[in-house]
Amino acid sequence: MTSRVPGRMVLGAVALGVGLASCTARDDGTVALGNDQPAAASDEPVDLPPVAINPVSPVLYPPALLEQGIEGRVLLRLYVDSQGRLVGDSSRIAESSGYPALDSAAVQGAPSLRFSPALRRGRPVSAPFLQPVHFRNPRTRSAP
Numbered sequence: 001m002t003s004r005v006p007g008r009m010v011l012g013a014v015a016l017g018v019g020l021a022s023c024t025a026r027d028d029g030t031v032a033l034g035n036d037q038p039a040a041a042s043d044e045p046v047d048l049p050p051v052a053i054n055p056v057s058p059v060l061y062p063p064a065l066l067e068q069g070i071e072g073r074v075l076l077r078l079y080v081d082s083q084g085r086l087v088g089d090s091s092r093i094a095e096s097s098g099y100p101a102l103d104s105a106a107v108q109g110a111p112s113l114r115f116s117p118a119l120r121r122g123r124p125v126s127a128p129f130l131q132p133v134h135f136r137n138p139r140t141r142s143a144p
Contacts, residue, residue, distance in 0.1 A: 047122075049129045050080045050115040059109030059133055062101040069140055072097030074106035074133045082124040084117040086110065094130055106133040 075095035079087045091110040096103050110131075118127035 044120065046118040046120045046125060046127050048119040050078075050084060050118045050127060052131065053084075053114050053116055054112070057109070057133075058112030060105055061135055061137075062105050065099060065101055065135070066137060069137050070099060070102075070135075071137055071140070072099050072102045072135050074103050074135075076106055076110055076131045076133060077128065078110065078113075078131050079126070079128045080115050080117060081126045082117050084115040084124070086113060086115070087126070090128075097135070102135050105135075109133070 073095075074093060074097045077090075077092040077094040079090035081087055088111075091107050093103055093107065097106075113131070117124035118129065119125065120127075
């Protein structure tokens with residue numbers, strides 16, 4: 001998949017979340033998607049946004065940029081369902097790091113991110129949100 005970011009092209013592979021198994025064929029030749037489609041977004045804001053729960057980040061730092069000490073932050077626009085699962089093909093770059101390889105790594109790692117769902121009035125809901133991905137070179141960090 002190729003996403004266009006102002007002045008840059010970013011390559012990213014994003015898993016497609018809706019499989020053919022969730023589709024049903026009709027007699028008129030059309031196909032109905034399963035019930036696992038995201039509901040229409042409510043205009044009401046969520047009380048608590050989704051929170052990443054991976055113990056270790058699945059996003060891989062591009063080795064060439066790590067070696068050069070290049071750091072950056074990518075801001076991803078994601079959408080999770082009411083169970084905290086990332087909706088397939090929902091990952092978009094909201095703000096580029098300025099380095100296509102970092103942007104691409106963030107998009108490629110996004111499908112492996114796991115989240116607690118957003119909450120509205122204490123109930124899990126599907127929601128769009130922004131997720132920062134920071135690339136920091138551990139060799140350039142000073143000791144505490």
